[in-house]
Every structure is written in C-alpha cells, then in structure tokens.
Amino acid sequence: MKKSSIKSLIFSISILVLFSPVFFAEAQWNIGSVSSFGLPSGSIYGIIYGILNWLLAIIGIIGIIGFIISGAMYILSSGNEKMAGQAKSAMVNSIIGIIVALAGYVIIQAVDAILMGWSNF
DSSP: OOHHHHHHHHHHHHHHHHHHHHHHHHHTOOTTOSGGGTOOOSOHHHHHHHHHHHHHHHHHHHHHHHHHHHHHHHHHTTTOHHHHHHHHHHHHHHHHHHHHHHHHHHHHHHHHHHHTTTOOO
C-alpha cells in the first residue's frame, strides 16, 4: 500500500472513532439495549447452551448420514471382501459417532440440571 492510502485510512478510522458518540446520540440508539443492534437478548449461558445443542444435532445428523452411506456401501460391495470390510468399518465408526453425540447430549443435560439446582427435572 502507498503511504498516502495508509494515511487516508488512518484518518478515516480516527474520524469515525472521534465522531461515533455523535452518531449514536443523533440516531438515539439505546446502547445499553442489545436488541436494538439485532443481537440475542439471552444470557451467555443460554447462547452457549443453544450452540452446544445445535452442534450435537449436527454431529448426530452426520453420524446417521454416515451410517446410511456405509449401509449402501455394504449392499453395493456384492461379494468384494475389501469393500465389505471398509463398509463394516465405516458402519462401526458411524455407530460410535452417534453414541458419542447422544452421550454428549446426556452429559450436557446432566450438567445443566446440576448447575440449575435440579429445577429442570
């Protein structure tokens, strides 16, 4: 980058920082309110809990898809022992993945119940 473009970038950023309180005051944004910026209004605990549940659902779906694909591989192996062995290995790994996803869900629910004082059970 040229020195002039770097200087103009630094000048632009400093002007934005300098006048940002004016912009917030003119727009009458409630900086204390999270919902005015389109962010979730829940607690960090709720956000993390939602993300973990979402990730566990994705892992479970991927495990089930892997199980279906390995089943199709086993059916299509048609006597080829090497391909059947690969399909069996993939099926075992898919089952392990589904078990891990379910165990993760159970662990998260148990920790949630312990931290919330067993009020959710």
